[in-house]
Amino acid sequence: MKILIVDDFSTMRRIIKNLLRDLGFNNTSEADDGNTGLPMLQSGNFDFLVTDWNMPGMTGLDLLKAVRADARLKNLPVLMVTAEAKKEQIVMAAQAGVNGYIVKPFTAQTLKEKIDKIFERIEAGG
Amino acid sequence: MEKNLDKAALLAYTRILLAQLENDSTTDLELGDTLDDIMALRDSTLFLELGKMTREIHESIMNFRLDSRITDLAHTDIPDAKDRLEYVITMTENAANTVMTVVERGTPVAEKLIEQSKQLTQQWQKFRRREMGPDELRTMGQDVENFFAESSTMMTELLSGFTEVLMAQDFQDLTGQIIRRVINLVNEIEGNLVQLIRIQGENYVREDKKDKSVAAGETILEGPQVPGRESTDVMRGQDDVDDLLASLGF
Numbered sequence: 009m010k011i012l013i014v015d016d017f018s019t020m021r022r023i024i025k026n027l028l029r030d031l032g033f034n035n036t037s038e039a040d041d042g043n044t045g046l047p048m049l050q051s052g053n054f055d056f057l058v059t060d061w062n063m064p065g066m067t068g069l070d071l072l073k074a075v076r077a078d079a080r081l082k083n084l085p086v087l088m089v090t091a092e093a094k095k096e097q098i099v100m101a102a103q104a105g106v107n108g109y110i111v112k113p114f115t116a117q118t119l120k121e122k123i124d125k126i127f128e129r130i131e132a133g134g
Numbered sequence: 135m136e137k138n139l140d141k142a143a144l145l146a147y148t149r150i151l152l153a154q155l156e157n158d159s160t161t162d163l164e165l166g167d168t169l170d171d172i173m174a175l176r177d178s179t180l181f182l183e184l185g186k187m188t189r190e191i192h193e194s195i196m197n198f199r200l201d202s203r204i205t206d207l208a209h210t211d212i213p214d215a216k217d218r219l220e221y222v223i224t225m226t227e228n229a230a231n232t233v234m235t236v237v238e239r240g241t242p243v244a245e246k247l248i249e250q251s252k253q254l255t256q257q258w259q260k261f262r263r264r265e266m267g268p269d270e271l272r273t274m275g276q277d278v279e280n281f282f283a284e285s286s287t288m289m290t291e292l293l294s295g296f297t298e299v300l301m302a303q304d305f306q307d308l309t310g311q312i313i314r315r316v317i318n319l320v321n322e323i324e325g326n327l328v329q330l331i332r333i334q335g336e337n338y339v340r341e342d343k344k345d346k347s348v349a350a351g352e353t354i355l356e357g358p359q360v361p362g363r364e365s366t367d368v369m370r371g372q373d374d375v376d377d378l379l380a381s382l383g384f
Contacts, residue, residue: 017227018227018231019226019227019230019231019234022230022231022234023230023234026234026237026238061355062355067355092355092356093356093368093369093375094356094365094367094368094369095367095368095369095378096367097355098369098375098378098379099378099382102379102382102384108384109375109379110372110375111369111371111372111375114372118372
């Protein structure tokens, strides 16, 4: 399982990386915004994307849209981890095709639950 | 300026001038003196006005100097506040990294301790079942001794890590103070802006609500919600988000 973590704050990337390692996901890579993350996704055989929303350069929402518009990436599971907590934004992310949405600050348990749920759905063929 | 001429004096000088003109015996010198008196009258009024103007300019400059606080705000305090906030980011980032380094360093230490105690437990159980020969018993004795020495070293290492974690939390105090200062600065700027608006008086029309319209398709990202100052229509936590997504078929 190869996971890409996209967040402009290195501390947040590190927190997510450590939490993922505790959950048994050791193969992670990092990018600091959509502009650096998208080429990595296109060339790197990633199985999962965890992204922030508000980033300089390319935002997480635009990255999500780019992923869904890319023939080879369109089925990539995307989990958004962001401080953006307005209803319209969550609806917007859902419409863009996000697989899970976590608001910061979050707990390790929440991250585990959302990831488990996303894989359950994929395995169930949804 | 003309208004402030001493009319009574001017009238008196004019009468003298008229009388002198009607009198054939008046010399040019005498006429000149009277004209000089009239001119002097005008000059003194002029000086008076100049004096007043000078005072007004002086007072304006003095007031402007008193208001140099506003200039300071723009030139010093606002850039200073930006730097302070940048510093808050740096400090919190350092603290987070310190803590995570300790965790990353301590985890394998704890894992090793668990592993060693598991091995000793197995040896001990073998001993209790009387399945252990004298050689194995000697090895276990050595292992126990090593474990005692090593576990003490490892625990000391973990404890020093805890201290580091504890110390790294000092950013809270420092960033709190800095942010409070920036809040005070913003309050001061707000006060000055209100003052400016008051000076503008009747010409001022409230426009603050008007210009907030956003171009179609553009999203305003608000970042973390601050307790007590949440925007409208905001999710109160992960449960709210989950409920909303569930209602959307997730």
